[in-house]
Amino acid sequence: MSATGEVKRPVPPDIRARKGGTPLVVLTAYTTPVARLVDPHCDIVLVGDSLGMVVHGLPSTLGVTMEMMILHGQAVARGTAKSMLVIDMPFGSYEEGPEQAFRNAARLMVETGAAAVKLEGGVHMEETIAFLTARGIPVMAHIGLTPQAVNTLGGYRVQGRGEDAARIRRDAEAVARAGAFSVVLEKVPDALAREITNAIDIPTIGIGASVDCDGQVLVVDDMLGLFTSFRPKFVKRYAELGEEADRAIAAYAAEVRARTFPAPEHVFGEKVPGK
Template sequence: MSSTFQLDTSTSRANPTPAPLKRLTIPAIRARKAAGVTAEPIVMLTAYTARQAQLLDAHCDLLLVGDSLGQVIYGLPSSLPVTLDMMIAHGAAVVRGSWHSAVLVDMPFGTYEGSKEQAFASAAQILKETGAAGVKLEGGEAMAETVAFLTRRGIPVMGHVGLTPQAVNVLGGYNARGRSDAEAEKIVTDARALDQAGAFAIVIEGVVEPIAIAATQAVSCPTIGIGASAQCDGQVLVTEDMLGMFERVPRFVRRYEELAETIAGAAQRYAADVRARAFPGDEQTYQPKKG
């Protein structure tokens, strides 16, 4: 059975689902890639709230509660200040708002790098308190032992190589990775190490396309590209980027809507009606009953 509650959009209240619903499972996602081929690419988007999850769920295979919520939701300068409590709160909301997609939660910086045991404690807390299907963590070969440790203990793990935002201070910025031979070799090696450690999928972010293709071909598990290649086994974007919620458009983003303009326009019309005393009207007020 999947989530036990769905959001009633007429009241904004969570109500029990009328019937058991079946989610996509991690083994089903992993099985999309067989003999090195993924016939049906995997669709993943970020989600941070129950309502957002509702709207995205039917169209996605995976919903990622990304630590990008630090910038997108909280206005932080990076994902580094994001806490485990923040990820759990949003993760639980996304699980409640979805029924079809498998939900993954990013492990925030500082909650898994210290030791395998620390990683297990953090990941177990996330799964217990959110109902999510698995976790995602950044890092390649250096995190392979941790990935194996978690996987053997029943925690599905998605890896993340290439441009790893939590390591921005070491990387020196958000530039594309894999331009040098040494860096390109490391990305492919990192992907192989995570695959062999048991990661069910690997995000490849901000990597020059030939290296993203090489890494995809080098591993048996699916790869999820973001700023990588259409030849990856799936794709992910930050939903707010895809919907045009911010002025800045990263090179790897295709905007499918301009919601910022729509929202600003609606707010402008609302403000004008309020100032003109045109809102609320008779339809939005309660009048005395006649007779």
């Protein structure tokens, strides 16, 4: 706590220092109300480009824009006070080169108040990550299954099986060498994720990886049972809020049609209360 009583949010060096310690808790958020729910429990709140599918109904993350990430990033920033805010760089905002990546990453941080950005890619993003970190842009890397490359990868398949493991190892080494403060490992075999976690000096954050990673991340709508279009194997449902919401909405509709809602206690009379 500071002298003013404000909670000190973690910053990227704090996250990096958690390597090998108590696992990091990471969840996504896209709105202020959900940010307020996850903030007390998380080390990092991620405004993921998964919002394209979860919130906007897009078929993939490829249609997400900078404007969408900024709008949702601003909403989440208003709902967080304890956790560190990280925001995804959307497809097409950084792949062209380090200069493009810097312009867009700086814009995201300035307009949302995020402490860091996340971008996908390993060896081919090493130069860009190094360029950003040398200029004050902390980077969370993302390797393994990288959803923005779903068309190149041929779908949402497990990455790093068999001989392909060497590619994922090289990616992990590259992003660590470039200065990323952490790296998301998505949908890679358990043993490979464990090996990478032991081999690199930055925290690994697993999603469909290994319990031995330095932290875990899930899409909040997945773990709460709000997003039900599909359910990846790596998702554990901690609640079924989608089913609860369906029951509640059905009950409301039935009462409206039966004219049992609104009831007398929900309407207003002519008499002023207390007079």
